[in-house]
Amino acid sequence: MTAEARAAASPLTERQEARRRGILQAGAQLAGRGGFEAVQMREVADAAGVALGTLYRYFPSKIHLLVAVMQDQLQHLRLTLRRRPPAGEGPAERVAETLMRAFRALQREPHLADAMMRALTFADRGVSPEVDAVSRLTTAIILDAMELEDPTQEQLSVVRVIEHTWHSALITWLSGRESIAQVKRDIETVCGLIGPAADTR
Amino acid sequence: MTAEARAAASPLTERQEARRRGILQAGAQLAGRGGFEAVQMREVADAAGVALGTLYRYFPSKIHLLVAVMQDQLQHLRLTLRRRPPAGEGPAERVAETLMRAFRALQREPHLADAMMRALTFADRGVSPEVDAVSRLTTAIILDAMELEDPTQEQLSVVRVIEHTWHSALITWLSGRESIAQVKRDIETVCGLIGPAADTR
DNA sequence: CGCTAATCTAGAACAAGTTTCAGACTTGTT
DNA sequence: AACAAGTCTGAAACTTGTTCTAGATTAGCG
Incomplete structure (x- = not known):
């Protein structure tokens, strides 16, 4: 448990923490079964x-x-990536590899992916802080x-x-309008923006 | 045969066409007032x-x-663009200019933009044909x-x-997590993928 | 321990998207 | 003009997210 969560809201007791986790797990399980x-x-x-x-409380x-639920999953993903980081040569390759690994994980649980992504993009201003947390994690x-330690404006x-x-691309794939191969290509294409080598000229 | 197949196949009568337009207009008007x-x-x-x-029929x-409603708006936009095409030098500039013009139009009707974009990204498989039509228009x-007449796979x-x-980027702007300036920069950044003039790599 | 405030429960109630249905109205055909 | 098929109306019903309430339980504290 982070210090921020404690500072932001009043700290949860043990039982409350357990309740919260139980709810998240129940949500993830139902989502995994049938989507949003x-x-x-x-x-x-x-x-x-x-x-x-x-x-509702x-x-x-x-x-x-x-x-x-999505935030939870991303935290897991980040830990997994820490243990086995992408092995590509340049930053572009490593980012593409990272995203493709995440994509393959989502392919194993398409219903869960559906629920999380639909919620994320449908969220209105009232959910901004939470969506922002997900965005920062990503x-x-x-x-x-x-x-990269100290990204420039352009890099950001x-x-x-x-x-x-x-x-x-995920949303489009989930709604059946784009194939897995196209998503892969899109990821590789956009990673081209990173540039083959930032400081060789 | 499905209702859609029939609707697509058999043309609407005059009164039906008028009803359809009336419904679209009512929808757009309410959307413009208070969003989704x-x-x-x-x-x-x-x-x-x-x-x-x-x-519901x-x-x-x-x-x-x-x-x-979104499809309708895009058709208008396309006509407008036909009348006054973007004047940039290269394809990247012209695409960026086009998207920025559309963005400015949406800024004038942020509630309408909210309703259309939330619907578009929330749509599930049951709406795929319609969403696909919007995508093809875009x-x-x-x-x-x-x-470009005959785009390659890469260009697509x-x-x-x-x-x-x-x-x-629109969704993110609409939910208040990205500024107008950032959206502009994102558009310009991604248009960099088009490549400045002739590609020499 | 005993008190007070916060939290939790069960269940009803409400809101808005969607479905259904019986009857009135249109439309196209003969 | 008369009929059959399809369409539209008005209203109720159903579903699921959300809110509300009254009473039971729990936690923190003197």
Whole structure:
């Protein structure tokens, strides 16, 4: 548990922490079974052994819940990547490899991916802080892969464009309008923006 | 045969065409006033002077309706662009100019933009044909700006990446997590993929 | 321990998207 | 003109996200 979470909201007790985790797990499980629409708040509450009102105290909407699930998944991904970092030669290759690894993980759980991505892009201003946390995590993962400490404005814009492409390509794939091969190509294409070697000229 | 297949096959009568336009206009008007959530199907039906069941016969869901509104807007945009094409020197400049013009138009109607974009990215497989039509229109607008007749696979992937960036940057702007200036920079950055003039690599 | 405030539960209630249905109206055909 | 098929209306019903309430439970504290 981070110090920020403690500072932002009043710290959760042990049982509350357990409840929160149970809710997240129930949500992820239902999402994995049937995607966004299968995550029904009454069922989540049931599966987590918690009253509906309590669920809403922890996560003020279905979108909040699914964005939190996504944050959870990204944290796992980041740890996995720390243990086995991408092995490409340049930053562009490493970012592409990182995203393709994430993509393959999502392909194994397309329903979960559907629920998370739909929630993320449908989120309105009321969920901005949470969506922003997800976005910062994604940025951090990409910057990790680039092995960049101190990005310039241009590099940050490139990273944003990569994130945009990543999100939108996933959505397009999930709705059946783009193939796995096309997503792969899109990722490789956008990674071309990173440039083959930033400081050779 | 499905209802859609029939609708696509058999042309609408005059009155039906008028009803359809009335519904689209009512939808766009409500969307312009209060965004996605302000488009309530009962109100749309009311404003269009049509029964709820009829509204659902023309547009089988709120998402379908808003995606159709978007298609309508894109068709207008394309005509406008035909009349006054972008004047940049290279394809990259012209695409950026085109997208920035569209962006400025959306800034004038942020609520409408919200309703259309949220519908577009939230659409599931059941709306794929309609979303695909919007996507093809967008692609056509970009290819128009590039003045490209016969794009290669690589060029098509670049166009897809531009579209992804365009959609996702708009969503991010609409939810208040990215500024107008950042969206502009993202557009210019991704247009860098088009390559300055003739590619020499 | 005993008190107070916060939290949790069960369940009803509400809101908006969607479905359904019986009856009225249009349209095209003979 | 008369009929059959399809379309539209008005209204109720159903679904699922969200809110609300009254009472039970828990946590922190003197």
